Amino acid sequence: MTQAVHNLPVRGDPILRVVPRPADINANGHIFGGWVLAQMDIAGGIVAGRIAEGPCATVAIEKMEFIAPILLRDIISVYASLERRGRTSMAIRIEVVATRDRGEQEVKVTEGLFTFVALDEQHRPRPLPSTD
Template sequence: MTIHNDRQPVLRVVPGPSDINANGHIFGGWVLSQMDIAAGIIASRRANGSVATVAIEKMEFLAPIHLRDLISVYATVERVGRTSMGVRIEVIATRDRGATHIKVTEGLFTFVALDEQHRPRPVDAA
């Protein structure tokens, strides 16, 4: 697992009781939502404007998230094309009062930069 001592997470969230599935773990959809929010923040900054999620590539759930885990979501722009960019997301769960750090999922989210009419525009054209 990568330890991120050199950078700050885009989001830090503690899931609540309403986020639990029948197995007592956090819903995958809740985690996906947090990842999309973090990726969107980073993509919007890079595009200097509005963006839309257009694809999620190879997302794998590596370990469950438990109630009261502190979830840290890290995001990095991995590639930039003409109108799109790929944002790598990694989610780390911290438990046992900070003693344990577990990588729970990661994925590559693709975003398209949007103009005022919500059509694709060049990433570097603000």
């Protein structure tokens, strides 16, 4: 039976599901922070690209919290959703949940708020499409 996860948002399907490899382990036997940050950036970029209807760049990470370690054999689910919309920018909240023990346990491992900017063909900020 899957245990309840505290503070786990229900945001529909994860944007990514991925499994870390042995090469992603640091000296503590946990997964490198940079590895999970990259997965978050990829998932956030997918959501930003859908909203912007085109290319986007990561301009800032407003918040990044490593809550619990990721272990080898965890299955990582990355959830991402729009938190704030600007003229050309989007703040995307990203949360990562590790499923372990063959699905018996779920642990929220990281959370972050990433800012993406929609880009035009000159790689300059482009206004987001209207929501009307």
